[in-house]
Amino acid sequence: MPPKTASELPNFVGKSEPFLRALAMVERMARFDAPVLIQGETGTGKELAARAIHYLSSRRQAPFVALNCGAVPDTLIETELFGYERGAFTDARQATSGLVAAADGGTLFLDELDSLPQRAQVSLLRFLQDKTYRSVGGRQDRISNVRIIAAASPRLHRLLDDGSFRDDLAFRINVLLLEMPPLRDRIGDPQLLAEHFVRRHARHYDVAERPFSESSRRWLADYRWPGNVRELDNVVQRALLLSDAAVLDLQPFAGIMFSRPATALGSAAPSSPLLRAEAQDASLPRYNDARAHALSNFEQDYLRQLMTAAAGNVTRAASMAGKERRALGRMLKKYGI
Known part of the structure; x- marks a missing residue:
């Protein structure tokens, strides 16, 4: 039928x-x-x-x-x-x-x-x-x-x-x-969509469905969603696949996650000067890794601000950024924006 x-x-x-x-x-x-x-x-x-x-x-x-x-x-x-x-x-x-x-x-x-x-x-x-x-x-x-x-x-x-x-x-x-x-005008729909995406991706990847935390429910309603439904889908999929928690916190997965040095994650610094020097040397990333990490953070921040300024329009955003449209589209897809 x-x-x-x-x-x-x-x-x-x-x-x-x-x-x-x-x-x-x-x-x-x-x-x-x-x-x-x-x-x-x-x-x-x-x-x-x-x-x-x-x-x-x-x-x-x-x-x-x-x-x-x-x-x-x-x-x-x-x-x-x-x-x-x-x-x-x-x-x-x-x-x-x-x-x-x-x-x-x-x-x-x-x-x-x-x-x-x-x-x-x-x-x-x-x-x-x-x-x-x-x-x-x-x-x-x-x-x-x-x-x-x-x-x-x-x-x-x-x-x-x-x-x-x-x-x-x-x-x-x-x-x-x-x-x-736009999704920001659809009051109540972000949570319904997020629950739908959890069910769909749980079936696809054969993982258990999990509820959202209370903070995530509030965030779903308050976030402006410059990438609209497509961005929400990416965030939910990322949280479901990368988190082992019993409840899903979406906020940390609003951008691509990168590894950081141990000190950046809040670990306590060794008390001995020698141990501190050894720990600093061990946690210091290679130059190319650090540069890639900084560039990725910059690109994510810039792209989110760009898409907000362009009201979610990719062609207009490409013109504002001075980039070829397809290249900008690949970057947006890369970061799930």
Whole structure:
């Protein structure tokens, strides 16, 4: 039996009013075969919502195909979407279909739409207008029956204001608008999600489920969660796997743990000067280890402040930091932010 409501789908956990409003919109949008634009910060579940709309819709038996527009070089985005003909460029030894063809009859999900380059915006606009496209190097128009669902960060508004993103494309996609609330606005949901993640990861790793400490319950409610649900998932998974305590304290696992010299852990210093010198020499880390440790601490602190300043938007954060977006994404994934 296919699911009839969004709450029947896995991974939709929450009882807060903003979350339930979003779920109701997901169910309603699934009934109408129109383009959808999903907006929200990173980690709020935009792709999860897109999948829910697809699997609750009449297209559920057809493919759901996802493309992260920010992860594909500008020069390759059109070939990814529309495919290419043999000889279209140097390494095009045979014709290859794109994701639009792969999603025929189903749904094409374009994540990080605000990263789509101008040239690809023109091609996508044409496809949305009449459902026809032309492969790179091709001369024949093709038709594809695809529903477009796109996700964008809050910076899309700024791109529209400065002309970096086409107004007409935004109008074509923004027929149905779904706003995914940040976790900090979902009162009570962080604890429900944390308990859900404990159960899921305990089954996956074959370890015992454990309750949260009272301080962790308070912290779940008070923390701002710049990385939203994805960050919460990482913190819970880390605590469950790295702690042997009967109850889980989440706060120490909000960042990646590194080993420290014994003196940094509060051990008593030897009373003898000679013993103190020997202990200091034994606890002093190698230069490369100390440098790596300091760099890791700096990167974690910087990334958390950066994501807060960028309101959780990875593309905007990369611009603020002066880093290439994919490189920043790898760093965020490395530290579970």
